[in-house]
Amino acid sequence: MIFIDLFGNPPSKELIAEGEELTRQLMVLSPDQRNDFIDQHAEYWGKLKEYYVELSHGKCWYTEAKEKASYYHMDHFRPKKCPKKLEKDCEIETATSAEAYWWLAFDWKNYRLAAAIPNTSKGSYFPLKKGTHAIRPGQDVNDEWCGLLDPTDEYDVSLIAFGLDGKVYPACTDNKCWDAFRVGLSVRVFNLNYEALVDARKEIQQICKTKIELIKNTYNEYAQTNSLGYKKILKRYVTELRNMTKPTAEMSAVARNYIRNDPEEFIRNIAS
Known part of the structure; x- marks a missing residue:
C-alpha cells in the first residue's frame, strides 16, 4: 500500500463542483430512485481516473503494483451500494452498515x-469494528471505526510490514490490537496476499x-x-538501490521495508 496525499492534492475545481452538483441532486431523491441515479x-x-493515476505514478493505491494487462477501477472506499457482511475466510468479527454510503x-x-x-x-465489503456503528449523512467519516486501511491516511x-515470504503483516508488535486486526481485514478484503503479488514482492x-x-x-x-x-x-x-524506494518505483514500500531491516545503519539510511 502506498500513501496518496489526495486531500492535499485535490482534482480540478470544475470536477469537484460537478460532483457536488450531482450530490445535491441525489440528496433530494427518494431511496428507490438513488441507485438508478448513481x-x-x-x-x-471515470473523469477523475486519469488524475488519480497520476497521483500514484501509475500504481494501484492498495497494492502499489502497476496494471499491465488490465485496467484500473475507481473504487468507492465506502460503498455506494449496500455493504456486504464480511464472514467468508475471515476470523475477525466485524460490524457492517445496514445502509449504503450513497451520499x-x-x-x-x-x-x-x-x-x-x-x-x-x-x-462492497466495508467492515467496521464489532459493536460500533456506521456514520450517517452529514457525519464526519473519521468518527467511524473503519476496519480497512486507507491509502490516503499516512x-x-x-x-503494514512485509515478511521475507512476500506476505503482508502488521507492523505493530501487539497482534491483538485493533490496528493489527485492520491489517488482517485489509489483507482479506483487498486480497493483498494474492499469489502474483507475493511473488512480485x-x-x-x-x-x-x-x-x-x-x-x-x-564499500x-x-x-x-x-x-x-x-x-x-x-x-x-x-x-540504483535508492531509486527502488522512490514513489515512481513499483512496490517501493516493499523495497523500503527490506532495506530498513538491514543490520548496517549506512544501508538503512539509503531508505530514509
Whole structure:
C-alpha cells in the first residue's frame, strides 16, 4: 500500500463542483430512485481516473503494483451500494452498515484507484469494528471505526510490514490490537496476499538483497584501497538501490521495508 496525499492534492475545481452538483441532486431523491441515479452518472468518477493515476505514478493505491494487462477501477472506499457482511475466510468479527454510503457516491474524497484484483475482491465489503456503528449523512467519516486501511491516511500505511515470504503483516508488535486486526481485514478484503503479488514482492526483495551485497562488497574494497574507481561504482549501486524506494518505483514500500531491516545503519539510511 502506498500513501496518496489526495486531500492535499485535490482534482480540478470544475470536477469537484460537478460532483457536488450531482450530490445535491441525489440528496433530494427518494431511496428507490438513488441507485438508478448513481448508475446513470457513473461517468463522473471515470473523469477523475486519469488524475488519480497520476497521483500514484501509475500504481494501484492498495497494492502499489502497476496494471499491465488490465485496467484500473475507481473504487468507492465506502460503498455506494449496500455493504456486504464480511464472514467468508475471515476470523475477525466485524460490524457492517445496514445502509449504503450513497451520499458519498460523487464525493471525490471517497474514491481510491484500484487494480482489478483488490477491487474485485473488495466489492462492497466495508467492515467496521464489532459493536460500533456506521456514520450517517452529514457525519464526519473519521468518527467511524473503519476496519480497512486507507491509502490516503499516512498513519494507516505505516501499519503494514512485509515478511521475507512476500506476505503482508502488521507492523505493530501487539497482534491483538485493533490496528493489527485492520491489517488482517485489509489483507482479506483487498486480497493483498494474492499469489502474483507475493511473488512480485519476493522478487523485489531479492533484487534489494543483491544490490545490498554489491554495495557492502564494494564499500569494503573502497575502504581498503581508497580507489576513486570503487567510489564511483559504490555511488552507482547506492543510487540504483535508492531509486527502488522512490514513489515512481513499483512496490517501493516493499523495497523500503527490506532495506530498513538491514543490520548496517549506512544501508538503512539509503531508505530514509
